[in-house]
Amino acid sequence: xxxxxxxxxxxxxxxxxxxxxxxxxxxxxxxxxxxxxxxxxxxxxxxxxxxxxxxxxxxxxxxxxxxxxxxxxxxxxxxxxxxxxxxxxxxxxxxxxxxxxxxxxxxxxxxxxxxxxxxxxxxxxxxxxxxxxxxxxxxxxxxxxxxxxxxxxxxxxxxxxxxxxxxxxxxxxxxxxxxxxxxxxxxxxxxxxxxxxxxxxxxxxxx
Amino acid sequence: xxxxxxxxxxxxxxxxxxxxxxxxxxxxxxxxxxxxxxxxxxxxxxxxxxxxxxxxxxxxxxxxxxxxxxxxxxxxxxxxxxxxxxxxxxxxxxxxxxxxxxxxxxxxxxxxxxxxxxxxxxxxxxxxxxxxxxxxxxxxxxxxxxxxxxxxxxxxxxxxxxxxxxxxxxxxxxxxxxxxxxxxxxxxxxxxxxxxxxxxxxxxxxx
Numbered sequence: 001x002x003x004x005x006x007x008x009x010x011x012x013x014x015x016x017x018x019x020x021x022x023x024x025x026x027x028x029x030x031x032x033x034x035x036x037x038x039x040x041x042x043x044x045x046x047x048x049x050x051x052x053x054x055x056x057x058x059x060x061x062x063x064x065x066x067x068x069x070x071x072x073x074x075x076x077x078x079x080x081x082x083x084x085x086x087x088x089x090x091x092x093x094x095x096x097x098x099x100x101x102x103x104x105x106x107x108x109x110x111x112x113x114x115x116x117x118x119x120x121x122x123x124x125x126x127x128x129x130x131x132x133x134x135x136x137x138x139x140x141x142x143x144x145x146x147x148x149x150x151x152x153x154x155x156x157x158x159x160x161x162x163x164x165x166x167x168x169x170x171x172x173x174x175x176x177x178x179x180x181x182x183x184x185x186x187x188x189x190x191x192x193x194x195x196x197x198x199x200x201x202x203x204x205x206x207x
Numbered sequence: 208x209x210x211x212x213x214x215x216x217x218x219x220x221x222x223x224x225x226x227x228x229x230x231x232x233x234x235x236x237x238x239x240x241x242x243x244x245x246x247x248x249x250x251x252x253x254x255x256x257x258x259x260x261x262x263x264x265x266x267x268x269x270x271x272x273x274x275x276x277x278x279x280x281x282x283x284x285x286x287x288x289x290x291x292x293x294x295x296x297x298x299x300x301x302x303x304x305x306x307x308x309x310x311x312x313x314x315x316x317x318x319x320x321x322x323x324x325x326x327x328x329x330x331x332x333x334x335x336x337x338x339x340x341x342x343x344x345x346x347x348x349x350x351x352x353x354x355x356x357x358x359x360x361x362x363x364x365x366x367x368x369x370x371x372x373x374x375x376x377x378x379x380x381x382x383x384x385x386x387x388x389x390x391x392x393x394x395x396x397x398x399x400x401x402x403x404x405x406x407x408x409x410x411x412x413x414x
Contacts, residue, residue, distance in 0.1 A: 004395065007264045008358070014260045018233060018253045026225060046225045049256035052283045053221045056330060057214045057322065069276035072283070076259045115264065123263060151215070188211065 003116045010114040016083045018045040023089045023164065024149045025156040042152070044079040044087055051075040051144050061182045062140040074130040074141040077123060081107035090146070090174060091166050136181075143181025146174045147189055154192060158201030168197050169205035210323045217321040220290060225252040227289045230296045230371065231356045232363040249359070251286040251294055258282040258351050268389045269347040281337040281348040284330060288314035297353070297381060298373050343388075350388025353381045354396055361399060365408030375404050376412035 001009075024042040052075045059068045079087070084107035088100040112124040130138045150171065153160045161171070171193050179186025196202035208216075231249040259282045266275045286294070291314035295307040319331040337345045357378065360367045368378070378400050386393025403409035 004265075004268070004391065011257070011261045011264045012358070012362075014264075015233075015257055018249070018257070026222075042225070043253065045256045046250065046252040049252045049259070049283065050218070050222050050225070052256070052259065052279075053287075054218045056280065056283065057218045057221075057326075058211075060326075061211070069279070072259075072276070072279055073263065076256065076263065076279070080260075119264075119267075151219070155219075184211065 003119075006114060006116055007119075010111070010120075013083060013111060013114060014080055015045075017048070017080060018043055020044040020079075020082045020087055022047055022087045022149075023160050024152045025159050026152065027156045039156070044082050047148070048076055048079050051078075051141075051148055054144050054148060055141070058144070058182075058185065061184045063136045063182075066136045066140055070126070070137040071141045071144075073126050074137060075144065077127050078130050078141065078145065080111055080127070081105075083107065084110060089164060090149075091164055091170055133180075139181035141181070143178040143185055146177045147185055150174070150189055150192060154196055154201070158196060161202050165203075167203045167206045168193055171196075171202065172205075210326075213321060213323055214326075217318070217327075220318060220321060221287055222252075223290045224255070224287060225250055227251040227286075227294055229254055229294045229356075230367050231359045232366050233359065234363045246363070251289050254355070255283055255286050258285075258348075258355055261351050261355060262348070265351070265389075265392065268391045270343045270389075273343045273347055277333070277344040278348045278351075280333050281344060282351065284334050285337050285348065285352065287318055287334070288312075290314065291317060296371060297356075298371055298377055340387075346388035348388070350385040350392055353384045354392055357381070357396055357399060361403055361408070365403060368409050372410075374410045374413045375400055378403075378409065379412075 021041040021043055024047070026040055026042045052072050055068060055071045055075055059066075059071075062068065062071065081104040085100060085103035088096060092100070108124060108127060112120040112127070114120070115123065129135055130141055133139055133142050149160070160166075172190070175186060175189045175193060178189045193202065197204050228248040228250055231254070233247055233249045259279050262275060262278045262282055266273075266278075269275065269278065288311040292307060292310035295303060299307070315331060315334060319327040319334070321327070322330065336342055337348055340346055340349050356367070367373075379397070382393060382396045382400060385396045400409065404411050
């Protein structure tokens with residue numbers, strides 16, 4: 001198969017991410033013309049796009065020297081493995097997280113393997129870097145990935161938290177990952193979680 | 208208002224692009240777990256994401272020296288104005304295109320104006336560059352923006368073409384924009400359009 005055919009096949013398979021639903025409830029007001037207004041679950045493709053916009057808008061909250069183009073490439077690719085593995089809530093139990101991790105590794109082998117070898121290994125490395133969360137780029141990308149659903153959940157009145165029985169201590173665990181990638185966004189997230197508890201849309205820590 | 212508050216407001220308004228529906232019909236096979244399988248219209252947020260994936264996968268089909276990070280940033284931002292202006296079919300008549308252009312300029316003023324001035328003007332320049340279609344980055348980004356719906360329309364059996372009464376000559380006009388940004392992707396698009404006519408899913412040129 002020639003390179004272009006393999007690249008198009010990869011792009012087509014990647015497109016299936018538009019059919020992977022997350023746990024986040026969207027409540028955007030309707031847009032003009034053909035807009036939709038119903039509350040619905042977000043899919044992983046539009047989630048990835050929204051994170052990329054956030055990376056451009058919030059770039060100055062990354063540590064100095066962070067390569068934002070790399071952050072954006074990570075965010076575009078970070079959920080691609082869900083085409084095969086589906087989305088799992090960040091609040092799922094550890095055993096489910098471990099099964100998910102193995103499913104995502106197999107998915108990465110298959111999906112990046114669709115591309116010509118040199119290219120597939122290059123894009124796979126970007127995903128591996130995101131997963132390892134060592135570089136400033138990966139830590140900032142992960143911070144955005146954790147911040148975005150908190151912002152969405154607050155706008156939706158806490159519905160996703162309530163339906164999963166999530167309490168403030170569980171959300172604050174995720175806030176630590178935001179602080180690790182961006183102190184200023186971490187401080188913001190901590191304030192938002194405290195306010196969500198005060199407003200009664202997020203249950204306080206269980207004893 | 209402080210910078211972070213303005214940046215978050217911009218990201219929130221941008222998120223409404225998830226509610227702007229395009230004319231393209233999605234037919235991705237269902238994904239595992241919570242996937243959806245119904246045929247539905249694509250929204251502009253997931254479209255923008257898919258184009259960004261294509262930019263990474265098809266980067267070698269851009270002219271040598273094209274900055275792919277700039278292409279990706281353009282693709283993430285290129286439809287943002289639709290939050291206010293809605294999506295218009297590329298096959299709409301010229302008068303409607305002109306009205307759309309004015310609405311998009313007003314939308315760009317409002318949306319990029321939500322950001323701190325220095326930052327808003329920087330991101331606005333990326334959108335302006337895309338619209339002007341002079342640089343290799345803008346021409347390659349536009350080529351992908353024209354190629355993606357052709358690929359989708361073919362996979363959907365030509366439904367979007369048929370429902371809008373679009374004929375091959377109209378699609379081939381768009382192919383010229385693909386050729387301008389990427390000769391190899393333009394040649395691919397031309398072959399695909401010829402095959403779509405031969406397969407009977409796209410009406411031949413009207414006389």
